[in-house]
Amino acid sequence: MRAGGEKVLVDVTQRFGDLVVLDRLRFSIAANEFVCVLGKSGCGKTTVANLLAGLLPCSEGAVTIDGVSADPRRHELAFVFQEPSLWPWRTVRDNIRIGLEIKRVPAPELERRVADMIELVGLRGFETYYPYQISGGMKQRVAIARAFAVDADLILMDEPFAALDEQTRHGMQAEVLRIWERKKTTVVFVTHNLEEAIYLAERIIVLTEKPTRIKASLDVELPRPRDYAHPGFIALRKRLGELMGSAW
Amino acid sequence: MKVEADVLEVARAASVPATAGRGRSLRVLLHNAVAALAVLAAWQVATWVVRSVFFPSPWQVARALVDLGLNGDVAGHTLLTHMWWSMARLAAGFLMGVLLGVPLGLLMGLYKPLYAGTRAALEPFRFIPPIAWIPLTIVLLSGFSRYVFLIWLGAFFPIFVATLVGVPRVEPIHKNVAKVHGAGRWYILRKVVIPSILPDILGGMRVGMGTAWMTIVAAEMSGGETTGLGRMMVNYAELIRIPEIVVGMILIGALGFAMNEVLLRIEQRLFRWRWEVTL
Numbered sequence: 001m002r003a004g005g006e007k008v009l010v011d012v013t014q015r016f017g018d019l020v021v022l023d024r025l026r027f028s029i030a031a032n033e034f035v036c037v038l039g040k041s042g043c044g045k046t047t048v049a050n051l052l053a054g055l056l057p058c059s060e061g062a063v064t065i066d067g068v069s070a071d072p073r074r075h076e077l078a079f080v081f082q083e084p085s086l087w088p089w090r091t092v093r094d095n096i097r098i099g100l101e102i103k104r105v106p107a108p109e110l111e112r113r114v115a116d117m118i119e120l121v122g123l124r125g126f127e128t129y130y131p132y133q134i135s136g137g138m139k140q141r142v143a144i145a146r147a148f149a150v151d152a153d154l155i156l157m158d159e160p161f162a163a164l165d166e167q168t169r170h171g172m173q174a175e176v177l178r179i180w181e182r183k184k185t186t187v188v189f190v191t192h193n194l195e196e197a198i199y200l201a202e203r204i205i206v207l208t209e210k211p212t213r214i215k216a217s218l219d220v221e222l223p224r225p226r227d228y229a230h231p232g233f234i235a236l237r238k239r240l241g242e243l244m245g246s247a248w
Numbered sequence: 249m250k251v252e253a254d255v256l257e258v259a260r261a262a263s264v265p266a267t268a269g270r271g272r273s274l275r276v277l278l279h280n281a282v283a284a285l286a287v288l289a290a291w292q293v294a295t296w297v298v299r300s301v302f303f304p305s306p307w308q309v310a311r312a313l314v315d316l317g318l319n320g321d322v323a324g325h326t327l328l329t330h331m332w333w334s335m336a337r338l339a340a341g342f343l344m345g346v347l348l349g350v351p352l353g354l355l356m357g358l359y360k361p362l363y364a365g366t367r368a369a370l371e372p373f374r375f376i377p378p379i380a381w382i383p384l385t386i387v388l389l390s391g392f393s394r395y396v397f398l399i400w401l402g403a404f405f406p407i408f409v410a411t412l413v414g415v416p417r418v419e420p421i422h423k424n425v426a427k428v429h430g431a432g433r434w435y436i437l438r439k440v441v442i443p444s445i446l447p448d449i450l451g452g453m454r455v456g457m458g459t460a461w462m463t464i465v466a467a468e469m470s471g472g473e474t475t476g477l478g479r480m481m482v483n484y485a486e487l488i489r490i491p492e493i494v495v496g497m498i499l500i501g502a503l504g505f506a507m508n509e510v511l512l513r514i515e516q517r518l519f520r521w522r523w524e525v526t527l
Contacts, residue, residue, distance in 0.1 A: 090521075
């Protein structure tokens with residue numbers, strides 16, 4: 001745990017009918033922390049993200065942000081989905097506006113922030129393109145710009161790069177870190193990919209299989225930018241592999 | 249470097265249809281002109297073969313067209329008057345179909361119980377063809393109101409149904425994007441649901457336009473007023489003047505085609521964001 005106070009507190013049990021998906025899952029996140037939630041597919045990672053984003057009501061317990069129950073209307077939340085989530089009828093620029101538009105940010109401020117984000121994710125010149133006209137990697141960059149455009153209390157990323165090819169994915173990981181370092185935002189990044197988690201996270205929360213609990217919480221203290229060949233990286237990867245069980 | 253590659257990719261995607269499109273559309277235009285001329289030629293040849301007073305040649309029909317256009321029909325109404333009234337009735341009935349069909353489709357699409365609880369009362373009306381309403385309307389309504397009512401019946405259901413079935417097909421993820429940022433229902437309706445189903449609504453409108461057009465001709469044939477293309481054709485049928493009847497038929501086809509083209513152009517303009525435009 002990093003100094004800076006606990007910004008987000010999670011203490012939830014989640015059931016779908018009789019199925020217990022999350023079993024008293026408790027953890028906290030510090031302000032501006034980059035946390036990766038790591039788990040096998042089907043372990044309820046997406047449920048965690050949806051709960052944090054307020055897309056799903058908790059069956060038991062609560063998610064609080066700055067001591068207040070998480071509420072999309074009160075807090076600035078943002079979500080980068082794995083599936084294509086850009087509105088196809090809107091241009092790149094108008095997609096990035098969505099969060100600001102909903103929070104009724106005044107026009108000059110809104111335009112400035114959209115322009116900043118376009119610059120920051122390197123999409124200048126593509127403002128008026130529609131999603132169908134740009135590549136998968138660029139679409140995800142727009143989704144990231146949309147999330148970081150609001151000064152979010154918390155940004156959720158649910159395997160945002162899973163559908164991208166290896167090379168594009170590495171580029172995007174570096175890009176997310178660069179933006180996060182610039183914007184100083186609290187990020188929860190859900191993934192099943194060990195290297196991705198080690199490359200990105202300040203702390204990794206490892207989940208068990210269903211009913212899901214926390215298996216381990218590991219601080220990652222490797223120097224950035226992280227090197228896949230660094231002995232510390234390899235050691236941590238091995239450790240995580242053991243925690244997650246077989247296959248890795 | 250990645251961005252540069254993307255730039256090239258995008259530039260290629262954007263420029264290819266633009267340059268190739270013009271040449272292709274010219275060629276398509278040419279093909280259509282040739283096909284239309286071929287139909288005319290076949291018709292002409294057929295009149296030489298059959299040679300009957302009941303089978304007018306294109307030339308006779310063209311003369312009837314000019315005569316009707318300039319001098320008017322037996323009652324003194326010119327073609328323009330007939331077309332104007334047909335179109336005015338159609339526009340009024342169609343507009344009512346849109347104004348009632350879209351909101352009602354949205355409402356029932358968003359609140360499932362409303363549709364589930366009323367469908368047995370509502371759906372049977374869909375299967376009564378507008379033409380089957382003509383006898384009733386002859387008794388109950390007259391003139392303009394009768395035509396508008398019948399056209400509304402024809403246009404309403406395709407538009408209503410297209411809207412209704414479009415609503416549940418809105419991508420949940422597109423709504424979730426708005427929800428995460430704290431959007432209310434009204435915002436989601438205006439900014440997500442409606443833009444998502446607009447292509448469905450426009451599709452329904454084109455189907456509705458076809459039904460409305462079918463209905464107007466039948467409605468006008470039922471009498472009531474002395475104007476309208478349908479009325480004009482019936483008048484000339486009573487006089488056994490076939491070229492004038494054919495003029496009416498051709499105009500109905502041409503106007504319907506023109507209106508469909510207008511709707512298609514609106515669709516293409518509005519939905520540039522879609523890969524494929526429905527045809």
